[in-house]
Amino acid sequence: MKKALFMAVVFTLVLSATAYAEPKIGIVNIQAAVLNSDYGKEIAKSMQQKFEPMQKELEKEAAEIKKLEDELKNQNVALKLEARQDRQREFRRKIRDHQDSLVAFRQKVQAESEKQRQPILERVIKVIDEYGKSNGYTVIIESTNNIVYAADGVDVTKDIVNSLNKLKKAGK
Template sequence: MRLFLSALLCITLFLPGVSWAQTKIGIVDMQTVISDSVPGQQAMQELRTRFESMKTELDKQNEAITKLRDELQRQSMVLSQEAKQDKELEYRRVVRDFQDQFQAFQVKMKSEEDRLSEPILELLLSVIDRYGKANNFSMIIDGTAAGLVYADESVIITQPIIQELNKAWQAK
């Protein structure tokens, strides 16, 4: 991606007949737009609400695992070899079950996050397209994806894009 953007920038800069003074570039931080915009905040709140009970359950299971491990360590000197092996086997089973549930939780959460963010991203891309055309930008670059190190404040358009996205979301 960086290579592509660098090549695109070089081609734009060095094409004959293209004047650098006529090229207007905007830089937007897409992560900031999504996290600071009204639709992004609504999606995150919905995500938190949906998975709060699952997270609470996982936290309880994690505490139970910790207690089981501590109990196993305290009793290891007193238990017979067979009883100790049974406890260790039970502990491993509980840990494995917890890990499986945690992975399922992460997959489910990622899937739900993708589902919630898809309409926001579609709207965001159309907002950026309209904003770019209305303000005569030659290109608008995602500053986070391009690995941007420095940009003059005059080319950063993150806040106006957030405002436009919020307007478009409310109109929708």
């Protein structure tokens, strides 16, 4: 509700400021622009190279846990009580360690992703600003702000991706 009220106020201000001029409004999906640009593809490749060994190690741990679980089920009757309890404690410890490793892995991936995306987001904002000014837009809105309808040609995401790719090829 607050977003809708805020958007209504913004549109009112924009429209009143340009009462005699035809407003030109565009929308852009910044996340899609980043992901589909050459910059975003480079980040994805870098992240995969950096974290793939950790991912494989986590998958190996999960396979070991599954194997231990199967052994516990199959040998449960044959083992003495004390040996069974030792195996169950080892199993619970491995699960706990694996869960801790997963949480740490996800945090590292998230932190690295944020670190690598920040400079690109700054470029995206600069490109959107330049694009808006050079193409006479009154306002360009990020499309995740609950846009219910937009006419064809209002979404400028592809143009932003093209501009970003040109910037990347120019070495900037």
